Each structure stands twice: as structure tokens, then as C-alpha cells.
Amino acid sequence: MSAAPSQDNAARTGIIARAVIYSLLILFAVYYLLPLYVMVVNSLKPLDEIRQGQMLDLPSTWTIEPWLSAWSTAQIGVSPTGLKPYFLNSILMVVPAVAVSTLLGALNGYVLTKWRFRGDNMVFGLMLLACFIPFQIVLIPSARILGELGLAGTVTGLVLIHVVYGLGFTTLFFRNYYEAFPTELVRAAQIDGASFFQIFRRILLPSSGPIIVVTVIWQFTNIWNDFLFGASFADFDSIPITVALNNLVNSSTGVKEYNVHFAGAVLAALPTLVVYIVSGRYFVRGLMAGAVKG
Amino acid sequence: MSFLQIQNLEKSFGATRILKGVTLEIEEGGFLVLVGPSGCGKSTLLNTIAGLEPITSGEIRIGGRRVNDLHPSKRDIAMVFQSYALYPNMTVAQNIAFGMEIRGVPKPERDKAIADVASLLQIGHLLDRKPSQLSGGQRQRVAMGRALVRDPQVFLFDEPLSNLDAKLRIDMRTEIKRLHQRMGTTIVYVTHDQIEAMTLATKIAVLKDGILQQFGTPAEIYNNPVNMFVADFMGSPAMNLVPATIGGNGSGLTVNFEREGRPPVSLAVTDPPSGLAGFKGKKVVFGVRPEALTDPDGADRNASSTATADLHIEVVEPAGSDTFAVTNLGGKGVVARLRADANVQPGTVTPLTFNLTKTVFFDPATENRIH
Ligand SMILES: Nc1ncnc2c1ncn2[C@@H]1O[C@H](COP(=O)(O)OP(=O)(O)OP(=O)(O)O)[C@@H](O)[C@H]1O
Ligand SMILES: [Mg+2]
Numbered sequence: 124m125s126a127a128p129s130q131d132n133a134a135r136t137g138i139i140a141r142a143v144i145y146s147l148l149i150l151f152a153v154y155y156l157l158p159l160y161v162m163v164v165n166s167l168k169p170l171d172e173i174r175q176g177q178m179l180d181l182p183s184t185w186t187i188e189p190w191l192s193a194w195s196t197a198q199i200g201v202s203p204t205g206l207k208p209y210f211l212n213s214i215l216m217v218v219p220a221v222a223v224s225t226l227l228g229a230l231n232g233y234v235l236t237k238w239r240f241r242g243d244n245m246v247f248g249l250m251l252l253a254c255f256i257p258f259q260i261v262l263i264p265s266a267r268i269l270g271e272l273g274l275a276g277t278v279t280g281l282v283l284i285h286v287v288y289g290l291g292f293t294t295l296f297f298r299n300y301y302e303a304f305p306t307e308l309v310r311a312a313q314i315d316g317a318s319f320f321q322i323f324r325r326i327l328l329p330s331s332g333p334i335i336v337v338t339v340i341w342q343f344t345n346i347w348n349d350f351l352f353g354a355s356f357a358d359f360d361s362i363p364i365t366v367a368l369n370n371l372v373n374s375s376t377g378v379k380e381y382n383v384h385f386a387g388a389v390l391a392a393l394p395t396l397v398v399y400i401v402s403g404r405y406f407v408r409g410l411m412a413g414a415v416k417g
Numbered sequence: 418m419s420f421l422q423i424q425n426l427e428k429s430f431g432a433t434r435i436l437k438g439v440t441l442e443i444e445e446g447g448f449l450v451l452v453g454p455s456g457c458g459k460s461t462l463l464n465t466i467a468g469l470e471p472i473t474s475g476e477i478r479i480g481g482r483r484v485n486d487l488h489p490s491k492r493d494i495a496m497v498f499q500s501y502a503l504y505p506n507m508t509v510a511q512n513i514a515f516g517m518e519i520r521g522v523p524k525p526e527r528d529k530a531i532a533d534v535a536s537l538l539q540i541g542h543l544l545d546r547k548p549s550q551l552s553g554g555q556r557q558r559v560a561m562g563r564a565l566v567r568d569p570q571v572f573l574f575d576e577p578l579s580n581l582d583a584k585l586r587i588d589m590r591t592e593i594k595r596l597h598q599r600m601g602t603t604i605v606y607v608t609h610d611q612i613e614a615m616t617l618a619t620k621i622a623v624l625k626d627g628i629l630q631q632f633g634t635p636a637e638i639y640n641n642p643v644n645m646f647v648a649d650f651m652g653s654p655a656m657n658l659v660p661a662t663i664g665g666n667g668s669g670l671t672v673n674f675e676r677e678g679r680p681p682v683s684l685a686v687t688d689p690p691s692g693l694a695g696f697k698g699k700k701v702v703f704g705v706r707p708e709a710l711t712d713p714d715g716a717d718r719n720a721s722s723t724a725t726a727d728l729h730i731e732v733v734e735p736a737g738s739d740t741f742a743v744t745n746l747g748g749k750g751v752v753a754r755l756r757a758d759a760n761v762q763p764g765t766v767t768p769l770t771f772n773l774t775k776t777v778f779f780d781p782a783t784e785n786r787i788h
Contacts, residue, residue: 311563316490316520
């Protein structure tokens with residue numbers, strides 16, 4: 124008898140709480156999505172529609188002209204190439220840099236947790252320090268070293284810089300993940316006769332899905348979005364898209380083609396979005412699998 | 418010649434000495450159990466045999482071959498870990514076959530070996546599952562399977578049953594014993610469960626703080642403990658260790674117990690150990706296992722030397738097959754093991770018989786046995 128009303132109450136407070144939570148979630152989602160909306164909508168309008176100042180309105184005439192222009196014909200600095208070559212530069216920079224820094228971070232984490240040596244914590248501490256060094260401090264020494272290596276002004280040089288700079292973070296991620304990885308598994312594999320790399324590849328890596336995804340997202344976002352290293356170390360033909368975007372916005376002579384700028388900005392942001400959307404799902408899946416396994 | 422020999426083994430982690438000069442050996446086909454309290458260095462000792470931990474000094478020989486500097490995979494050993502250490506990303510079959518795969522055994526041979534082990538351990542229906550889809554007992558079997566498939570010279574088990582519930586543990590214990598009898602491979606087995614040690618071992622090594630306390634057959638360890646630690650550690654319920662004083666009555670010796678608010682009890686010690694005479698008038702610790710302190714009717718008729726005393730019963734604990742009665746001697750509760758139907762009541766005075774052939778004396782200063 125007394126249970127029914129209180130259950131009713133519980134259900135009602137449940138609904139109210141849910142309603143509040145969802146409204147807040149929607150509010151924040153809108154808040155975060157609004158800038159993206161503005162960029163996308165305005166990149167699909169002719170320039171004079173933007174000039175009229177209705178930033179939030181949908182286009183009355185839809186056009187993909189600004190996108191085509193931003194991609195292949197817009198004036199970047201002195202040449203009318205569009206963002207395409209710089210987009211490719213960024214891809215050529217980010218893919219090897221992410222792959223190499225993630226792999227090396229995983230190896231470092233493996234050695235620091237499963238092949239402990241005298242002073243390993245010290246080494247780890249020093250590597251951690253790399254996470255706190257501001258970009259600006261390393262600019263001049265890096266330029267010097269790139270020069271000595273003959274890599275100044277090349278995409279390879281940028282890859283090297285990003286790998287070295289990212290290593291602190293990737294090592295941190297993997298070390299902490301592997302710290303909780305049962306050492307007995309490594310020992311069992313040793314008794315089974317597996318070598319250093321076999322243990323890494325056959326035992327640790329297959330269980331590293333979630334941390335690989337985290338590391339890749341982190342590294343990809345950071346390297347793709349980097350401006351300072353790109354602006355400092357790249358030559359005109361090796362600059363990454365972030366720098367090119369800046370050049371696009373600043374170099375337009377005469378009229379400011381805002382719609383092209385918007386399209387260019389969305390283009391530049393697209394790969395990071397894709398990485399989030401694609402691997403974010405694996406990330407959640409990885410976490411769930413871990414939770415069920417217990 | 419012994420099959421597995423460990424001589425003066427020392428192991429330190431940094432400045433901390435963990436194993437302090439352990440010397441052990443076991444014959445081929447033997448079952449050596451390492452027991453001791455938590456943190457005494459059992460796993461460390463096992464890991465040094467496996468080669469997973471480098472040793473600081475000493476020597477390890479397997480089958481006459483010095484293995485000190487051999488890689489774990491070259492020592493011809495197989496190990497079952499406490500956590501089973503099954504590779505989570507592989508199926509049961511892949512787990513069992515991983516070692517063979519690494520060693521380049523061809524696939525048909527591997528499959529046959531997997532099938533043999535699976536039928537031996539009755540895990541044939543589990544071969545395609547991942548370890549996360551197995552129960553604790555099944556994981557334990559798979560871990561055993563992974564070791565068995567290697568057919569090594571020595572099996573190393575690190576508390577393989579400690580993660581199982583009580584019932585399953587007893588079943589698996591019997592199964593391990595059966596497997597050992599069938600295969601006759603030498604086993605080194607770590608446990609801190611002294612019942613497991615007694616039931617499985619052909620030789621037991623009792624460790625404490627990295628020092629080997631006693632090494633012998635289960636019967637030797639049980640009946641002739643060398644010190645109070647071993648006496649107390651092995652046996653359940655534990656041996657009664659009672660403070661007492663040695664007295665003399667003419668030619669013979671007596672052992673006297675103080676009692677609170679009651680007159681002391683004195684027992685004549687016939688056939689005392691020769692060292693006991695030197696303790697006349699001094700304090701000793703008298704050790705008697707519960708089954709050597711019984712009601713007079715239940716006493717061992719073959720015992721050549723017994724003594725009976727009237728003791729005050731404080732608590733009676735029926736345990737089905739036996740009844741345990743607790744009395745007080747020398748300020749300590751002393752447990753006697755009586756027949757299930759023995760007629761004892763708490764609060765009464767009852768005659769109890771000591772089987773003096775099964776009692777031992779310790780020097781309270783050194784805690785060592787008086788011989
Ligand atoms: N890698 C290590 N570094 C430093 N000390 C260690 C290390 N491994 C073990 N020890 C120490 O060595 C001692 C013995 O450990 P060990 O694991 O051999 O104990 P154990 O007898 O197996 O105990 P348990 O029954 O709890 O498993 C412990 O005091 C432990 O803290
Ligand atoms: Mg242990």
C-alpha cells in the first residue's frame with residue numbers, strides 16, 4: 124500500500140531530473156555547435172548575402188563555389204593554389220608523426236613498466252618534463268638542429284619535431300596504461316619463449332586499443348592544429364594547412380571573401396572532426412569491452 | 418642425485434635481502450611444496466627457479482645442468498601463475514599453443530597437442546572461448562593446460578588454487594595430485610595453505626622471512642618440527658604451545674604447568690629428549706598437537722608413553738567428526754581433540770590423556786626444539 128505512492132514519487136522525480144539533465148545537455152550542445160553552424164552556413168552563401176549581415180540565416184541561394192575556391196584557386200600568399208597542396212602537406216606531416224610518436228610511446232611505456240632498469244623512474248620523470256616545456260623555448264635550438272640535419276624547411280623536419288615533442292605525452296599515456304597491465308602475462312610469455320618484440324606485438328599491443336585511440340586523437344589534434352612549428356620551420360612549399368589558412372585570410376587583396384575563409388576554416392578543421400567521429404566510437408567501445416571483461 | 422638443486426640461494430631487491438641462503442633439493446618426480454606466511458619470499462624463490470628474477474648469488478641446477486644464467490624459455494620449465502596469466506586477446510586453444518607457435522612447432526602437431534591436453538583436462542568444449550568467458554575453475558584448468566602441453570622437466574605452480582572457492586579448491590587439489598601421479602613430472606608448488614602442503618607434497622620447505630626453517634617430508638615437518646614457528650605454522654588446528662617448567666622427581670623429569678586459580682599440573686616425562694635435563698628448573702615451551710591430547714578412552718593404544726591429568730574444561734566445540742575441548746594451562750587456551758561422542762561438559766573437570774611420544778619441547782629463548 125505505502126510502496127505504490129512512493130514509487131510514483133520516485134518515478135516523477137526521476138523524470139524531472141532527466142528533463143533537467145537533458146535540457147542542460149541540449150543547451151550546451153547548441154552552445155558548442157553554434158560556431159560550427161555559422162561557419163558551415165556562411166561557407167555555402169554567396170558573398171553579398173554575408174555582407175547583408177544575417178550570419179545565422181540559412182543561405183537563400185546555395186552555392187559550393189566558396190569551397191571549390193578555397194580548395195583549389197584561392198590566393199594563398201603570392202600564388203593562387205587554394206589550400207589543396209597545404210592540406211596534403213599536413214596529411215604528409217601528421218600521419219607519419221602520429222604513427223611514429225604513438226609507436227615509440229608504446230615502446231617506451233612497455234620498457235618503462237615491464238623491463239625496469241636502474242633509474243627508470245628518473246628517465247620517465249625527464250620525459251614527463253617534455254610535456255611542460257613551452258613551444259617557444261625549443262624554437263631556436265630546434266631550428267639549429269633541423270639545419271644541421273639538413274631538414275630545415277621540409278615536411279620531414281616537421282615530422283621529426285612533432286615526434287620528438289609528442290613523445291613525452293605518448294610515453295606518459297602508455298606508461299600509465301601498461302603500469303596496470305599484469306606483469307605475469309609478460310612473464311608467462313617469456314617462459315613461452317617469446318622475444319622482447321614478440322611480447323610487445325602479440326601480448327601488449329592487442330590489449331592496447333583504448334590507449335592507442337586516446338593517443339592518436341591527442342597527437343592528431345595537436346599536430347594538425349599546430350601553427351607555431353609550421354610557421355617557424357616550414358618553407359613556402361612545405362607549410363601546413365594551419366599556416367596556409369592564415370595566409371589565405373590575410374593575403375586576399377581587395378575584397379575579403381568571407382565565404383571562402385569560412386569554407387577554408389571548415390576544410391582545415393575537417394580531419395580532426397573525422398578522427399573524433401570515427402575513433403571516438405572505437406574509444407567508447409574499447410572502454411565498454413574493458414568494463415565487461417572486469 | 419637430486420633433480421632440482423638449489424644451493425645457498427641469495428636474492429636481494431636493491432639493498433633488501435629477500436632470500437637468505439636457501440638450500441633445497443628434490444628428486445626426480447618429487448613434489449616439493451614451499452610454504453610460509455605472506456611475504457616470506459615463496460614467489461620470489463619460484464621466480465628465481467623459473468629465471469624470471471636474476472639471483473644475487475648461489476646456484477640453481479635442473480637435471481644436473483646449472484641454469485643460473487639461462488633464459489626462462491631455455492630452462493625447460495612450465496609455470497602456472499597465481500592469476501593464471503592467460504593471454505586475454507587469445508582463445509583458449511591459442512593460449513595453450515602460444516609457446517609451441519613461438520618455437521615453430523608445425524600446426525598439425527600443435528593441434529594434436531592441444532587436443533590431447535584438452536581431453537586430459539576436459540576443456541575440449543572451451544577451446545574457442547576467450548579467457549574472459551571462462552569461470553575461475555575453467556581458467557585454472559586452461560592455465561594448467563598451457564603448462565602441461567610443454568611436457569617440461571619441472572612444473573612450477575605459484576598458488577594455483579588460491580583464487581578458487583573452498584569446494585573447487587579441494588577438487589582441484591585432488592586433480593593436481595592425480596595428474597602428478599600419472600605424469601611423474603617434478604613439481605615445485607607454492608602455497609600458504611598448510612593443508613595443501615601436507616596433502617600434495619613429497620617434501621615440504623617451510624620459509625620465514627627468506628630463511629629456510631625446515632625441509633623434510635610432510636610427516637617429519639608435522640611430527641618433528643625444528644622450531645616453534647614450524648610447529649605453529651603446520652597443522653590445523655595448530656599445535657598447542659604451552660609455557661611450562663621442567664622439574665625433577667628423583668631420577669625422572671616432570672613438566673609442570675601453572676594454572677590460574679587452580680593447583681599446577683605436573684606430568685612425569687618418560688623417555689625425555691636428552692637435552693631436556695639441562696632445563697631442570699627452567700622454563701620451556703611444551704608442544705602438543707590437539708590429537709595427542711584426548712579423552713582417556715580415545716587415546717592411542719600404541720603410544721608407549723602417556724600421562725593423564727584432570728583438567729578443567731572451559732569450552733566445548735563439537736565439529737561433527739570430532740569434539741574440541743579447550744582447557745587452560747600455563748595461562749593459554751589448550752585445545753584437545755576428543756571423539757565426537759565423548760561426554761564432556763564445559764565447566765567440569767575431566768581426565769585428559771597426553772600422548773607423550775608425540776609431544777615436543779622448545780627453548781623459549783631461541784624458539785628451537787630441545788633434542
Ligand atoms: N620487485 C620487487 N622489488 C622489491 N621488493 C620485492 C619485489 N618483489 C617482491 N618483493 C618483496 O619480497 C618479499 C617477498 O615477496 P614474495 O612475493 O616472494 O612473497 P610471497 O612469499 O610469495 O608472499 P605471498 O604469499 O603474499 O604471495 C616481500 O617483502 C616483497 O615486498
Ligand atoms: Mg606469492
